[in-house]
Amino acid sequence: SQQGEEDPQALSIQEGENATMNCSYKTSINNLQWYRQNSGRGLVHLILIRSNEREKHSGRLRVTLDTSKKSSSLLITASRAADTASYFCATDEKGWKAAGNKLTFGGGTRVLVKP
Amino acid sequence: NAGVMQNPRHLVRRRGQEARLRCSPMKGHSHVYWYRQLPEEGLKFMVYLQKENIIDESGMPKERFSAEFPKEGPSILRIQQVVRGDSAAYFCASSPVSSQPQHFGDGTRLSIL
Numbered sequence: 218s219q220q221g222e223e224d225p226q227a228l229s230i231q232e233g234e235n236a237t238m239n240c241s242y243k244t245s246i247n248n249l250q251w252y253r254q255n256s257g258r259g260l261v262h263l264i265l266i267r268s269n270e271r272e273k274h275s276g277r278l279r280v281t282l283d284t285s286k287k288s289s290s291l292l293i294t295a296s297r298a299a300d301t302a303s304y305f306c307a308t309d310e311k312g313w314k315a316a317g318n319k320l321t322f323g324g325g326t327r328v329l330v331k332p
Numbered sequence: 333n334a335g336v337m338q339n340p341r342h343l344v345r346r347r348g349q350e351a352r353l354r355c356s357p358m359k360g361h362s363h364v365y366w367y368r369q370l371p372e373e374g375l376k377f378m379v380y381l382q383k384e385n386i387i388d389e390s391g392m393p394k395e396r397f398s399a400e401f402p403k404e405g406p407s408i409l410r411i412q413q414v415v416r417g418d419s420a421a422y423f424c425a426s427s428p429v430s431s432q433p434q435h436f437g438d439g440t441r442l443s444i445l
């Protein structure tokens with residue numbers, strides 16, 4: 218499978234419920250980021266977690282990172298209809314020669330929050 | 333502070349024509365990245381540029397595709413002699429330094445007739 222694979226591919230929940238999605242990757246990373254994409258729009262950065270961090274919170278978002286399992290999860294609590302979007306994890310590979318921030322994206326999780 | 337601006341938002345070309353996609357990074361950002369997204373898929377890295385320099389173009393096809401980020405003006409992704417398989421959404425992102433999160437534009441949707 219590719220670097221940064223999300224699971225599940227699609228998720229349908231009721232407003233107020235929690236949404237959890239997972240991401241697996243293959244190489245050693247500097248950090249992992251989660252992005253949201255609304256239909257027809259660009260990506261919006263949600264949260265960045267560094268390789269030496271295990272958990273991070275931002276509002277209704279909670280991200281975990283397990284570098285031993287090369288996996289991350291994104292939890293959206295008390296979901297709203299406006300959370301309907303595709304969610305992508307992205308990793309930057311440790312030791313990339315250009316020392317830049319070349320991101321490798323997974324295929325995304327499409328989340329539908331029903332009112 | 334305006335975000336990353338891409339134009340045009342939609343571009344239609346016939347096979348064999350040239351496509352030019354423009355990206356103006358956020359003010360103060362000197363790192364620009366181009367990605368391509370096929371329907372129902374994630375973004376795939378194409379090229380990373382700093383002012384007047386291509387830092388990494390490992391994700392860009394060797395033929396027909398080129399990118400630049402001149403000292404003045406926007407970054408340009410150029411596709412010559414387009415083919416149907418070039419149909420995709422092309423996104424530009426920028427960051428102030430390489431270690432900071434990237435900010436994305438709304439993309440250019442390229443359709444090849």
